[in-house]
Amino acid sequence: MVGAGSHIFTRRLVRDVLSFPRLRHATIVLHDIDEARLAHAHFGVERIIAAGKYSAQVIATTNLEHAITGADIVITTISGSFDQWRHDIEIPAKYGVDLNIGDTRGPGGIFRFLRLYPAMQKIVRTIERVAPTATLLNYTNPMAMLCGALSRTSTVPIVGLCHSVQGTAEMLARWLGAPMSEISYTCAGINHMSWYLSYTWNGINVTPILRQLVKNPVIYQEEIVRNELFMAFGYYTTESSGHHSEYNWWFRKRPELIAQYCTPGTGWNPGASYAALNWYQAHMNDWATEAERERTNPEPVDLHPSNEYAAAIINALTGGDVFKFNGNVPNRGYITNLPIGACVEVPIYVDSHGLHPLPIGDLPASVTMLTNLSSQIEEMAITGCLNGDPNLIYQAICHDPLTAARLSLGEIRAMVNEMFAQSQPYLPHFGAHQV
Numbered sequence: 001m002v003g004a005g006s007h008i009f010t011r012r013l014v015r016d017v018l019s020f021p022r023l024r025h026a027t028i029v030l031h032d033i034d035e036a037r038l039a040h041a042h043f044g045v046e047r048i049i050a051a052g053k054y055s056a057q058v059i060a061t062t063n064l065e066h067a068i069t070g071a072d073i074v075i076t077t078i079s080g081s082f083d084q085w086r087h088d089i090e091i092p093a094k095y096g097v098d099l100n101i102g103d104t105r106g107p108g109g110i111f112r113f114l115r116l117y118p119a120m121q122k123i124v125r126t127i128e129r130v131a132p133t134a135t136l137l138n139y140t141n142p143m144a145m146l147c148g149a150l151s152r153t154s155t156v157p158i159v160g161l162c163h164s165v166q167g168t169a170e171m172l173a174r175w176l177g178a179p180m181s182e183i184s185y186t187c188a189g190i191n192h193m194s195w196y197l198s199y200t201w202n203g204i205n206v207t208p209i210l211r212q213l214v215k216n217p218v219i220y221q222e223e224i225v226r227n228e229l230f231m232a233f234g235y236y237t238t239e240s241s242g243h244h245s246e247y248n249w250w251f252r253k254r255p256e257l258i259a260q261y262c263t264p265g266t267g268w269n270p271g272a273s274y275a276a277l278n279w280y281q282a283h284m285n286d287w288a289t290e291a292e293r294e295r296t297n298p299e300p301v302d303l304h305p306s307n308e309y310a311a312a313i314i315n316a317l318t319g320g321d322v323f324k325f326n327g328n329v330p331n332r333g334y335i336t337n338l339p340i341g342a343c344v345e346v347p348i349y350v351d352s353h354g355l356h357p358l359p360i361g362d363l364p365a366s367v368t369m370l371t372n373l374s375s376q377i378e379e380m381a382i383t384g385c386l387n388g389d390p391n392l393i394y395q396a397i398c399h400d401p402l403t404a405a406r407l408s409l410g411e412i413r414a415m416v417n418e419m420f421a422q423s424q425p426y427l428p429h430f431g432a433h434q435v
Contacts, residue, residue: 002067002123003078003140004030004060005037007287011044013075015303016311018054022320023311030060031067038062040291047294051301064123069130073314076123077139080116082280087422088112089277095415096406098252100242100262100269101276103141104192105374106400110381110393111419113145115426117385120146124154135317135354137161137310143191143328144375148343149382151330159313159355160328160343162191164238166307171223172199172236175213176206186347188335188360190375191328192239193247194345195367197360199236210236224265225251233366238345242269246402248370253405316350323350329357337362342375373399390420394435 004010010030017023028045032038042060049056061067068074079085088108089099102108120140127134135157138147147160165187173183178201185199199207213219214227225241228250237244242262245251251261251271262271269275305311309325316323324347331344334357338344349356363371377396384392394416397403403412417434424432 001029001075001077002031002064003076004041005032005034005287006077007037007040007044007290009077009139010041011048012306013308013310014045014048014058016305016308017314018048018052018056019303019305020311020315020320022318023315024052024054024056027057027059029067029071030058031062031064033062035062037287040287040294043291044294047298047301048303052303064126065130068123068126068134071127071131071134072318073137074123074127074131074134075137075139075310076120078116078119079140080112080119082284084115084423084426085112086277087419089274091419091422092403092415093274094418095411097403097415098258098273100246100252100271100273102246103276104239104243104246105142105145105378106246106402107397107415107419109142109145110397110400111423113142113149113381114385114393114430115423116140116142116146117149118426118429120150121153124150124156124158127156128154135159137313138328139310142378144343144345145378145382145385147328148330148341148378149385151343152341152382152386157354158329159348160191160345161309161313161325162238162328162345163308164192164240165194165326165345166309168236168238169196169199170307172196172210173201175219176201176209178206186360187238187326188344188346189238189363189367189371190338190343190378191345192243193371193374194238194326195235195363195371196237197235197364207234207236221265222267223270224261225271228261235364235367237367240269240271241265241267242271242275245271247374249401249405252402313350317352317354319352324348325350327355327357329355332357334358335360335363337368338372338375339379342379344375370401373401388429388431390416390430390433390435393420 045058089102092107138160143160186197187194189195223241225245230236245262312323327348328345331342334346347358380396
């Protein structure tokens with residue numbers, strides 16, 4: 001597991017893996033460049049193994065090659081430097097582009113991609129050299145651009161994983177009062193912008209019921225932006241309202257719209273300005289407090305599995321039960337009205353022979369325009385990254401809906417040049433060029 005320093009996510013994935021009997025003898029290798037956080041993650045995983053009386057082994061190392069050598073599965077959860085990431089939010093804000101998260105697309109997401117791609121490419125090149133039969137499960141954002149770029153430049157099997165599909169499906173079931181065991185759905189699109197093309201409860205289409213439910217003030221208030229999109233376009237979308245408020249022209253282009261649509265929601269991320277940045281600044285040292293508490297006054301270890309896909313995928317790839325999930329892979333005609341080769345999020349069956357994405361056909365016209373535009377912007381950014389072409393990066397950001405709703409072409413040029421200057425130490429293949 002590369003980027004294992006997260007004291008929450010690493011434990012969640014390990015708990016999930018060890019919940020499968022066939023994986024309880026596994027060797028789990030944790031890698032991070034931060035030795036202190038890595039040591040805390042190692043301690044937490046050792047506690048899980050002890051509490052479950054598992055025979056698994058855990059190894060922690062800061063050496064990437066040692067971590068990956070001989071691996072069957074590699075999981076990436078890297079995030080990059082906070083001191084650099086903050087500029088992905090603060091520089092656009094200076095020019096009038098107000099972001100909530102800024103990790104998926106738009107100016108923040110694109111520059112995050114440009115900085116993280118060299119690190120991800122190093123990981124993939126290491127896999128090719130020391131674990132050539134491994135499959136890469138990527139949790140790192142921006143999902144579509146990273147997976148798309150890596151798939152263009154490597155033969156390593158790569159699938160991007162996000163919890164927004166199953167998380168939203170569970171939210172809709174809660175609104176309906178339905179147990180998830182009775183819910184079936186087909187969801188497809190691109191990461192953080194997939195659409196529930198069907199959603200049934202015991203075989204009955206409940207989309208008309210959901211259309212009525214979102215008019216309930218309590219439910220409407222929980223996901224204002226997504227509920228507005230659902231009422232306008234007829235299909236419910238994945239990821240939070242805050243994320244989605246960045247991806248279009250309608251919710252963040254004026255302060256009063258942010259106040260109306262992005263501030264009062266009751267869901268986990270309604271869309272407040274700079275929400276991710278503010279949260280991280282407030283909580284960036286929580287792991288150290290937790291590390292001290294866990295060593296001096298530990299609570300019982302929770303062994304219950306989560307709804308993340310990774311462990312069930314690993315179980316299937318290593319000979320366990322076939323598993324169906326939504327993942328991010330290159331479009332080999334699975335969605336026929338999105339660009340061929342672009343990274344799409346589709347249903348996938350996985351077994352011991354690998355990943356088997358399912359064909360979807362066309363997305364509905366009402367959601368295709370925005371999805372296709374976002375996908376083509378991502379493709380332009382990928383090409384710009386791989387070719388070291390700053391003009392393509394500028395042009396991709398020019399087409400970003402929120403940026404275009406706020407800025408002129410000249411203002412976008414100035415913003416992009418400032419973002420390039422700030423990130424230049426991490427982008428050696430771009431040099432010091434301006435657009």
